[in-house]
Amino acid sequence: MYTDQVPKKSIGQTYTKEEALELDGSDGLRHLRSEFIIPTKNDLKRKTLSSQSTVTGAQEELCIYLCGNSLGLQPRRTTDHVNAHLRAWATKGVFGHFKAHEDSRIPPFVDIDDVAAQRMAPIVGASASEVAVMETLSANLHLMMASFYRPTKERYKVIVEGKAFPSDHYAVESQIRHHGLDPERAMILIEPPDPLQATIATSQVLSTIERHASTTALILLPGVQYYTGQLFDIRTITANAHSYGIIIGWDLAHAVGNVELQLHDWEVDFAVWCSYKYLNSGPGAIGGLFVHDNHTQVDREATKNGLEGYRPRLAGWWGGDKAMRFQMGSPLLRVVADGLPEFIPIPGAAGFQVGNPCALAICPLLASLEIFAIASMPAVRLKSVMLTNYLEELLSRGRGAQLSIRLKPGLLEGVMVELEEQGVVVDERKPDVIRVAPAPLYNTFSDVWNFVAIFEVACTKADRKKKNIGGASGALGGTEDKAPNLTSHIPSPHCNFRCLPAELLALQSGEDIIAQATRLLRVPEPETLVYSI
Numbered sequence: 001m002y003t004d005q006v007p008k009k010s011i012g013q014t015y016t017k018e019e020a021l022e023l024d025g026s027d028g029l030r031h032l033r034s035e036f037i038i039p040t041k042n043d044l045k046r047k048t049l050s051s052q053s054t055v056t057g058a059q060e061e062l063c064i065y066l067c068g069n070s071l072g073l074q075p076r077r078t079t080d081h082v083n084a085h086l087r088a089w090a091t092k093g094v095f096g097h098f099k100a101h102e103d104s105r106i107p108p109f110v111d112i113d114d115v116a117a118q119r120m121a122p123i124v125g126a127s128a129s130e131v132a133v134m135e136t137l138s139a140n141l142h143l144m145m146a147s148f149y150r151p152t153k154e155r156y157k158v159i160v161e162g163k164a165f166p167s168d169h170y171a172v173e174s175q176i177r178h179h180g181l182d183p184e185r186a187m188i189l190i191e192p193p194d195p196l197q198a199t200i201a202t203s204q205v206l207s208t209i210e211r212h213a214s215t216t217a218l219i220l221l222p223g224v225q226y227y228t229g230q231l232f233d234i235r236t237i238t239a240n241a242h243s244y245g246i247i248i249g250w251d252l253a254h255a256v257g258n259v260e261l262q263l264h265d266w267e268v269d270f271a272v273w274c275s276y277k278y279l280n281s282g283p284g285a286i287g288g289l290f291v292h293d294n295h296t297q298v299d300r301e302a303t304k305n306g307l308e309g310y311r312p313r314l315a316g317w318w319g320g321d322k323a324m325r326f327q328m329g330s331p332l333l334r335v336v337a338d339g340l341p342e343f344i345p346i347p348g349a350a351g352f353q354v355g356n357p358c359a360l361a362i363c364p365l366l367a368s369l370e371i372f373a374i375a376s377m378p379a380v381r382l383k384s385v386m387l388t389n390y391l392e393e394l395l396s397r398g399r400g401a402q403l404s405i406r407l408k409p410g411l412l413e414g415v416m417v418e419l420e421e422q423g424v425v426v427d428e429r430k431p432d433v434i435r436v437a438p439a440p441l442y443n444t445f446s447d448v449w450n451f452v453a454i455f456e457v458a459c460t461k462a463d464r465k466k467k468n469i470g471g472a473s474g475a476l477g478g479t480e481d482k483a484p485n486l487t488s489h490i491p492s493p494h495c496n497f498r499c500l501p502a503e504l505l506a507l508q509s510g511e512d513i514i515a516q517a518t519r520l521l522r523v524p525e526p527e528t529l530v531y532s533i
Contacts, residue, residue, distance in 0.1 A: 015394055020449035023390070029383050029440060035371050036073045036280070036442040038062045041423030063423040064447050064454070068439030069229075069254060070427045072280030077367035081106055085363045106366060109359040110322075116362050117288075117350070119369040123279075123377060124252070124271070125262035126290050129348035133288045133365065134357050137253055138167045140272040140289045141220075143352060145175045147313040148218060148247050148270060148295075155217040156181055159208060161200065162189035165226045168251055172220060188212050190221075198404075199230040206240050213244035221248070223255030223271075227429060228404050229437075231259060235266040242267065253277065256288070257372065260381050263290050270295070278439060280368040286361040291349040298347045315343040316354030322346065371441060383440035390445055391438060394452040405434045407459070414462025415455075422454045 024030060040060035065073060084104045088096040097109040107115045116133040124131065134140065149158065156179075158172050173183045190200055190208050209219065219241050224231050234250060241248040250271040255261060257278030263271055271290040275281040295311050302309030317325060320343055345351030372380070392403055407415060412432050419426060427435040438448055 020445040023445035033442045065425045067425045069437035075367045078364045081363040081367040112359045113357045126264045132349040137274040137287045141171045144270045151217045157216045159188045159219045162191035202233045219248040223252040281365040296348045318353040318356045319351045387438040391448045407432045411462045415458045418458035
């Protein structure tokens with residue numbers, strides 16, 4: 001049974017549901033929640049796609065969706081954008097590439113990627129010429145490494161984060177092997193300093209760069225670490241890499257649409273991202289990349305004289321002069337000895353495009369970017385911090401953004417079953433981690449409050465089941481009419497986790513259900529938090 005009281009602020013004080021509702025009432029972005037389709041609890045359990053309600057005379061209860069770090073919810077605008085594209089294709093056929101419609105918010109097919117790049121640029125802090133909407137994250141990472149990883153006998157190493165998303169590791173390893181090198185020697189992993197350390201301090205990153213500077217050709221790091229949610233100091237690390245003459249790229253899968261970015265001003269060399277998480281563009285949605293203007297200039301005079309007047313890359317027809325894509329003999333194509341035209345790229349990130357991007361796949365992204373334009377990234381980030389501060393405060397009296405919660409061994413399956421039964425959607429990472437990510441465009445403080453109340457009961461039930469105590473008729477398994485209180489649990493032995501403000505709350509084993517964070521300390525490193533649990 002879930003009550004209107006959750007963990008205590010201090011002795012004799014509790015957080016109430018009314019306080020959560022008051023926070024919702026003062027939220028300047030609350031109107032954007034209606035821009036999204038939030039599944040109902042019945043939707044999650046329904047075995048058909050039929051949307052017919054099973055509730056008579058009442059509105060179905062919405063689920064608590066805290067999984068935007070895995071897959072964002074669908075904007076209501078998506079249907080209109082996709083249908084407009086399908087209608088243009090149906091009524092114009094191939095002419096849809098070039099003919100606009102007065103009543104459509106999407107451009108002709110041939111222009112749709114340029115429009116998407118223009119709207120994406122403010123999200124990542126770039127000029128439109130530095131952004132391309134194309135491919136998928138992994139494909140874009142390979143394209144970027146093909147251009148930026150240029151190993152020599154002296155400099156051949158790639159520095160990566162040891163617990164990066166597996167696809168990043170696969171890409172780096174395969175690129176190293178592609179150059180005939182051994183990943184055991186050429187791949188430098190930055191790992192937490194000890195098994196109990198879940199995150200990596202900026203100082204450790206900088207010291208690793210310094211130690212390997214003379215032999216490093218490339219650095220690839222995550223903007224936000226996918227497992228813990230740690231926010232890396234992109235500006236500081238990038239500047240440090242450049243001080244040693246090292247190219248650095250960033251995987252922004254969990255950062256884009258989530259935190260404020262200034263890629264141009266920070267002089268990031270390149271970055272890649274997906275758009276199905278915080279950008280709400282649908283499963284497997286089209287990706288994007290950033291290439292700083294420093295690397296995208298094209299010297300046409302040099303190319304005319306047989307010199308390479310642009311950065312080497314894997315080339316395709318969509319990266320060439322847009323005005324001449326459908327013609328042969330373009331003035332930007334130099335004819336080589338065998339009579340075939342040689343590729344000359346468009347200046348800017350668009351010059352790294354290979355094939356024509358899927359116009360249909362870009363439509364959901366345009367729908368989502370319209371909503372971001374209403375809100376602005378500073379406003380989105382501010383609410384994100386407020387939401388996740390509140391979430392962490394309910395759990396541990398702290399602050400943060402995305403939270404990764406580590407459970408006692410053996411509890412994950414039982415907790416997830418109960419959360420799903422109660423209509424709560426979060427992300428699990430076996431064997432023992434739940435990732436909880438309130439998305440500021442559609443989540444509320446009430447969502448967070450309700451999650452914590454349900455989560456505590458889920459932990460109680462899972463723990464009791466594991467101990468073969470039996471089922472629970474109330475929140476604590478007996479006749480109690482009060483939700484369990486995290487602040488009443490006995491803390492586990494101390495174990496420090498260093499995180500930037502996006503990030504890790506580790507709840508480990510203790511005598512009772514889960515251990516709670518009991519102390520929050522500031523440490524000298526800027527914006528670094530230490531959780532002692």
